[in-house]
Amino acid sequence: MTRTLRGAIAVASTVALSMGVVATATGTSPGQAKQEIKIGLLLPESKTTRYEKFDRPYIEQKIKELAPDAQIDYYNAAESATTQQQQVNTALAKGDQVLILDAVDAKSIQSSVEKANKAGVKIVAYDRLAQGPVDAYVSYDNRKVGELQGRALLDALGDKAESGEIVMHNGSPTDPNAAEFKAGAHSVLDGKVKIGKEYDTPNWDPNNANQQMSGAISALGKDKIVGVYSANDGLAAGIATALKAAGMNVPLTGQDAQLDAIQRILLGTQTITVEKPYKPEADIAATMAVDLAEGKQLPDDLTPVTVTSGSGQKVPATLLTPVVVDKDNIKDTVVKDGLYTVDEICTPAYADACKEAGLE
Missing domain, CATH: 3.40.50.2300 (Response regulator)
Structure with a gap:
């Protein structure tokens, strides 16, 4: 029904109750508590x-x-x-x-x-x-999330996909969704890019992701890393900080459409997020x-x-069904869906980027 x-x-x-008739649809009668x-x-x-x-x-x-x-x-x-x-x-x-x-x-x-x-x-x-x-x-559909992230990363890499290595941050090993994100991403990325480093990040901790990314940069060399797969926006925040500290700006994925991620996308320090x-x-x-x-x-x-x-x-x-959010469709996704208003996104630090993206 x-x-x-x-x-x-x-x-x-x-x-019916107002008429003193037994309310059979709810299984109660006058004087009987629901x-x-x-x-x-x-x-x-x-x-x-x-x-x-x-x-x-x-x-x-x-x-x-x-x-x-x-x-x-x-x-x-x-x-x-x-x-x-x-x-x-x-x-x-x-x-x-x-x-x-x-x-x-x-x-x-x-x-x-x-x-x-x-x-x-x-x-x-x-x-x-x-x-x-x-x-x-x-x-x-969590495998689909990973597929969308992987495809977006490949699209952002373009010709650079074969010229360097990517780093993968797959999320918490105790979260079954993380395994599905990972499987979906690998189904798209395997054979198309070289994976230089790959990490699980317990508890989805952005600080750990920051340390892992810093370690990957030291181990691989910043000139060798052409992109980063991040399973969610929390990890991406820590990763973006490590990339900035190293003077790097490469394609970076995410998920959850967090406000800070939307703002990073506007600035160009994160490529996409996946809105659920x-x-x-x-x-x-x-x-x-x-x-x-x-x-x-x-x-x-x-x-x-x-x-x-x-x-x-x-x-x-x-x-x-999840949805990819990039710089071009912020208004038609997270704003339209009521996650954030334009005013929430476009604080003074992001005003110029918002104007460029048509968020006014």
Whole structure:
């Protein structure tokens, strides 16, 4: 049943209640309290600006839109897998019926997912697919993200692709998405460029990425490096600082459409980012969570595909389509999608670059 139809039934039920008729559509009757909805929201960290600025408020807003009286218990694990496991225990003790879970470590969280499942608590894996008996999953096509990044890097390199080496920064080894970004990028780059250095960066830490890039420059020589693959914008920030310190400006990728990345793109110190519009992803996660909390089966249009987790579970899912953002389409992507206003992007330090890019 679509949510539109459910909304129509709810309206009809309200009218019926005012007439003293049993509200069969909601399963309640006059004097019978509606079941309280309790949802736990567990996000992995706050160094990446998206989680506190976009994901959390969008998810909470949608839950309240669908279930105004819902209780939302929020947790941020601050990059600690152990902390997140403890937070799951806290959420279970509070009686949360559904957990929206963006895992710090998809593998180590499996025991917590299994514990929740045994307690009858549903799990919506958000953005990263946790291992264990997950009930639903929403994310973007992460292999496609890597393919888009790799293609953009090749396009930016042009004839220089065969004249030097690139450095790859693939992100956190505990994030299953990072493995998919990496696989997608390699599927495009392998055989087309020489990879001089390749790194994993625990916890997506920009400081570590900065140190890794500085080390690569020292080891390879700055004249040999023609481009850098960065799996996200947080890493790209640290990488861009290392490149600037070495007097270098080469093609550099990213992901997440962070504000600082958009500004680097305007200045030409980052080539592209990949936007994964947060609101559609957040809205779907919230809708899944409310449906599950209400004991409903998720409709096929909400879970059109099935994915397999690292532990072998088949999980109904939605995979959304990512978008490449470059200097030419900022207005038609992140501005149009409401991530940032032109005023937020075009502060005085970027005024000239904004004018050149047509952001006025």
